[in-house]
Amino acid sequence: MTAAEACPEPERVCVVGLGLIGGSIVRALRSKGFRGTIDAVVADDDEARQARELRLVDEPFTDIAEAVAKATLVVVAVPIGSMASVFASMADALPADAVVTDTGSTKLSVIREAQTHFGDRIGRFVPGHPISGTERSGLDAGFAELFERRRVILTPTPETDRDALSRVVALWRAVGAQVSEMDGAHHDEVLAATSHLPHLLAYTLVDTLARMAERTEIFEYAAGGFADFTRIASSSPSLWGDIVTANHDAILPVLDxxxxxxxxxxxxxxxxxxxxxxxxxxxxxxxxxxxxxxxx
Amino acid sequence: MTAAEACPEPERVCVVGLGLIGGSIVRALRSKGFRGTIDAVVADDDEARQARELRLVDEPFTDIAEAVAKATLVVVAVPIGSMASVFASMADALPADAVVTDTGSTKLSVIREAQTHFGDRIGRFVPGHPISGTERSGLDAGFAELFERRRVILTPTPETDRDALSRVVALWRAVGAQVSEMDGAHHDEVLAATSHLPHLLAYTLVDTLARMAERTEIFEYAAGGFADFTRIASSSPSLWGDIVTANHDAILPVLDxxxxxxxxxxxxxxxxxxxxxxxxxxxxxxxxxxxxxxxx
Ligand SMILES: NC(=O)c1ccc[n+]([C@@H]2O[C@H](COP(=O)([O-])OP(=O)(O)OC[C@H]3O[C@@H](n4cnc5c(N)ncnc54)[C@H](OP(=O)(O)O)[C@@H]3O)[C@@H](O)[C@H]2O)c1
Ligand SMILES: NC(=O)c1ccc[n+]([C@@H]2O[C@H](COP(=O)([O-])OP(=O)(O)OC[C@H]3O[C@@H](n4cnc5c(N)ncnc54)[C@H](OP(=O)(O)O)[C@@H]3O)[C@@H](O)[C@H]2O)c1
Known part of the structure; x- marks a missing residue:
């Protein structure tokens, strides 16, 4: 172990997408006393003000290229459907050694986009997915304990640098998570079964009942079991449209x-x-x- | 209003089946300071001792006929498949004016059994269903707050005596519940949609995943959404076998x-x-x- 590895410089983290996941990562880093710098890409000036007032980020940016230019570790926490454009916006601006990771709920599709946009810098990209979340979205939905004792799956490819991987592992451990590694294709199959399929079943059930004539009355007589069973049907339709579309190859066999x-x-x-x-x-x-x- | 209606004598309640629902009813009556007497039919001497030690019942019986002989209000809280034999065991022993109600999750099948066994005393039977529960079973699973601000549906038939109905309404209000009335067939359709169908979907999902090769690992990477979605799949298989069998006429159309x-x-x-x-x-x-x- 070199001295630099034993006492690494604190990271300058840049979180792209300050929603449920990104907002929870910055809150968790703060509450754990993270010694580095936290920058973030925010949606607009309003969100920038909010992030500053909550002391969540050191410097909020609305421009992605500008935001990543000084980063040592970039965390991309945007919807699956926005990954490609975000990767494209940052590729040329990234410092040579910067590590990039993501939090997307599917992995093969994100890995493909990363390969396209990062080219021969792909070794610095570490695909990841925190196995924790809620049905809520946006900055206000985040909380510091979201990753506490929860799993994060990293799906490195043969090209992934070991040092990039270990820095992303350290980030997740710093926010209280337990890190596992697996193959991206296997990740997508496991999550199709335990997460994507249940979301489809819950959305479909609520929709079936909502389209029945007596629906108001039906919901009036629903109890706690129904509330728990359908909670995930309150999740963001566009986020889940992205996930299901990206992972249809793994979802269809288990759905069938x-x-x-x-x-x-x-x-x-x-x-x-x-x-x-x-x-x-x-x-x-x-x-x-x-x-x-x-x-x- | 007669004097007797304004200041009714406290009931002598007999709860048949001291499981989750029956056990919660007696706990709730106690915690609300119910002034009447609480008897119960218990499974065996062990459960009798337990019920006495917890001061849940005044007199525990193992014989149904003996238990109901002095009751003014009998609450039958046994699985749907046991309703017929319980009704048969008590019919001849019931005092002339005693009111009988049940807590079964389906109503048409219970009404049919009651008509068969209570004959021309059917006016004293009030079909009922508390819309609250958990995935747990048995006396230990019960708690006093189970019915607090939750709905109870009563499904009186044209034969049901109004005075019997009002006494059952009073019982449920005494444990904190809100009482609604509807037709038995309509109850069975509404509950098929909001309760029976979700249970079938959750049981089937967990079984599908459990029979996949990688099942241990699959469950290892399941998160909070999965836990909530599948909680009802931990419900009693025999209780739910009874419910689904009894209500198949209403379940099949909404399942289709x-x-x-x-x-x-x-x-x-x-x-x-x-x-x-x-x-x-x-x-x-x-x-x-x-x-x-x-x-x-
Ligand atoms: N929700 C969960 O339970 C969960 C769990 C694990 C992983 N994930 C994954 O984590 C990622 C983020 O999910 P989330 O739940 O945090 O979603 P979210 O609350 O909707 O947040 C997404 C954030 O990304 C921003 N964004 C969207 N498109 C962008 C773009 N092109 N450039 C810059 N920012 C953009 C959004 O800003 P605007 O609001 O302005 O659009 C928002 O701040 C997704 O890939 C999701 O699959 C989610
Ligand atoms: N669970 C729920 O969420 C829920 C909600 C609303 C309504 N309900 C309905 O309420 C009723 C009771 O359900 P539960 O959840 O309380 O079930 P439970 O916890 O399994 O309790 C059922 C009780 O009935 C007793 N029993 C069974 N067969 C009997 C018989 N032939 N004679 C006398 N006692 C008998 C059982 O004794 P042993 O243990 O000795 O068999 C047990 O004490 C069912 O009709 C159910 O459909 C349930």
């Missing part, structure tokens, strides 16, 4: 598997096949109880 | 509508039809936000 299983449950109900229902429900309860115990 | 809508979402993903996705997600978010605001 789910539809097949739901058809089987439907058949069991129609046939009065109580055994199949009980077996299915019991297998699910066992797995869900195991999941809950693992989280406890 | 849902599967159709999910197929449309699948087609939009496969076709890259972003507009349909955004429209669906936006309609859902609007409805879900409205629901959340209504609950707040």
């Amino acid at each position: 598997r789910y539809i097949g299983d739901l058809e089987a449950v439907r058949a069991a109900i129609a046939d009065g096949d109580r055994d199949t229902l009980t077996t299915t429900f019991t297998r699910a309860k066992t797995a869900r109880d195991g999941f809950a115990a693992g989280k406890a | 509508r849902y599967i159709g809508d999910l197929e449309a979402v699948r087609a939009a993903i496969a076709d890259g039809d972003r507009d349909t996705l955004t429209t669906t997600f936006t309609r859902a978010k609007t409805a879900r936000d409205g629901f959340a605001a209504g609950k707040a």
Whole structure:
């Protein structure tokens, strides 16, 4: 280990996109006593004033190229559909050694955009995804504890520099997260199953009920189970439109598997096949109880 | 109003089935300072001792006929599949004026069983369903606040005595609930949509994922959204086997509508039809936000 690695200079972090995730990263860095500098790309002068008043950022910028020009570590926390344009805006302005990471909910599509826009600097790009969030969006939705003891998945490619990777690991550890690594394609499959599919099912359920004639009354008699089940249907439609569009290759197979299983449950109900229902429900309860115990 | 109605004698309540719902009713009555007597039918001597130690019931019985013989108001809080045998066990032992109500999650099937077993005493039976619960079961799962400001739906039939109805309304108000009335068939349709369908979707999702090869790892990377979405999949498989079996007539049409809508979402993903996705997600978010605001 060199001396520089043992006592690295504090980073000059630049967060691009001060929404739920970006806003939570800067809040968490502040609350953990981060010694470096925090710059951010904000939407407009209003957001710049707000970010300054909350003492969240040292210097807010509205221009991406200007914002990243002095950064040592850039965190891109914009919707999946904005990644390409943000990468394009910053590519030529980045200092030679700067590390870039992202927080996008899908990884293969982001890696492809990074390869296109960063060219032979791709080794400095570390694809990442914090496995924590809420159904809310925007700067006001963020909070410092969002990543505390939660997982962050990094999906380095064979081209990723080890030193860039370890600096992004250090950033996430600094905000309280536990970092895992996996292959980008595998990430997209796992998240299609545990996150993207549930969002699709919740959105579809609420929409199905909302389009039924008696909908006002239906929602009036919905209880706590319904509230929890559908909470994710309050998530940003455009953010999720981006995610589902970007990850359709991984989503379709697990969605098809789910539809097949739901058809089987439907058949069991129609046939009065109580055994199949009980077996299915019991297998699910066992797995869900195991999941809950693992989280406890 | 007669003097007896203005100052009614305190009820001698007998709760049959001291699980989540029955156990919460007796806890709530106690914590609200209920002046009457609380008896209960318990599973065995162990549960009798526990109920006595917790001062939840005045007299625990293991025999149903014996338990109801002195009751003025019987609350049947057993699984849907046990309603018929419980009604049969108590019918001949009930005092002439005693009122009987139930807490079952489906209503038409319970009304049919009551008509069969109570015969020309059916006017004293008031079908009911508290719209509150959790995924847990059993006496230990109950708590006094379960019904606080939550709805209870009563589904009287043309045969139901008005005085029996008002006494059941008074019981639920005494534990903090808000009482609504509706037709039994309508209840079963509304609850099929807001409760039974979400349970089926959550059970099926967890089962789909549990049967995928990488399941341990999949659950490891699931976050808060998944935990909330699948909480109801930890509910009792036998309780829910009963509910789905009893209410299949109302469940199948809304399940079919849902599967159709999910197929449309699948087609939009496969076709890259972003507009349909955004429209669906936006309609859902609007409805879900409205629901959340209504609950707040
Ligand atoms: N929400 C979650 O639970 C969650 C969890 C893990 C990962 N993620 C991922 O993290 C990223 C950010 O999500 P979020 O929830 O923080 O979304 P958000 O609250 O909507 O914030 C997104 C931010 O990016 C800004 N932005 C959008 N387009 C931009 C552009 N072209 N240039 C500069 N800034 C731009 C937005 O500004 P305006 O408001 O002015 O458009 C906003 O401040 C997404 O890729 C998402 O997939 C989200
Ligand atoms: N769970 C919810 O969220 C919820 C919400 C609203 C309404 N409900 C309805 O309320 C009723 C009770 O549900 P729960 O959640 O309280 O269930 P639970 O916790 O499983 O309790 C059911 C109780 O009934 C007893 N029991 C079962 N069969 C019996 C029989 N033949 N004779 C006497 N006692 C019997 C059980 O004793 P053992 O344990 O010894 O079998 C247990 O104490 C069900 O009809 C359910 O549909 C449930």
